Amino acid sequence: MADEADSADAVLIRRFAAGDERSFVVLYRRHSPAVYGLLSRLVGPFQSEAGDLLQETWIRAASHLSAFRGDAQFRTWLTGIALNCYREWRRRADRHPHVELDDVVTLTESDRDPDIRRVLDGLPHAFREILLLHDVEGYTHDEIARLIEIEPGTSKSRLSRARELFRRRWLSPVGADHD
């Protein structure tokens, strides 16, 4: 495992594709915290969903590894799969609103800035998504365009509107009427 831990993604992916379990474990431990962090912020209060989505992400990644061409970072590719999983979950949730109390968590000590978390969770899905991808995760508009299948111009305009709504809500007191 020590050797694998220092290996480049490309080497590990090749070994993983050939059936090497240890290479998968290194890839999983290397990239999961970032992807899980993004999924946790995307699902908002439904934190238990983040684990399920991460599991689905890796299973799909394993199935589609042959489609990874190496012209993007592996984490970006993995994030794209995670976003697809998240969006499918969100569509199902929108069609069948179903909230279990166990799923809903309140702000925890792990949140660095509970105000940011509160405002993000309250934003429309598309705005939360674009803010997380661009301003939190640091993806460019071109990368976001590829990740969520929109035009770069759409990404820019959506980000602008998302920031404006975020600003208004961040400055408004908790419980105040939203737009």
Next chain:
Amino acid sequence: MTEDDITRALAAAREDRTPPPELEAAIITTLRFRGVFGGQRRSPILVRFVQLAAIAAALLTGVWIGERLASRPTPSGTRFLLLLYVNPEYRTTDAAGDAAREAEYSAWAQALARDGHMLMGQKIAWGGVELRSNRPPVDLAAASTPDEARGVFVIVASDERTALAIAKTCPHLKYGGRMVLRPMS
């Protein structure tokens, strides 16, 4: 509060999170069940790489044909769409073999063009999107498909029997590639 303030605050909110420990074991179990580990399946990356290298070289012929045929008189007759697929049975080769196949595909297409039996040829790029009613678009670059169309030709022939005979002369068949011939209305 300015936009810069918002950007800084959000950037500071980025945080990796360690997934629940039991999740790793659950995923490994699932992947084992699916036969992902232990060399139970061939390396799809290597297979795909070699397939694409071979077919890309061969189908460059199609691009070349498309450029050259534009200035030719339009052949008359019924048009047939010929699609070339890279499928698991397609036999790959090495770099020298790629060059030989490229020449072979080129000679085949040029002969058809000279005889007035080919209207156009074009390589189909990797990736794309699959659209279906009431379903989200599928990114084909991330999808698992048994084979994929990588070349398209329009053959002109007096009837379907002739078109079929022409299609059978395509070198793609003898390398195990799959082809589909469809009449165009």
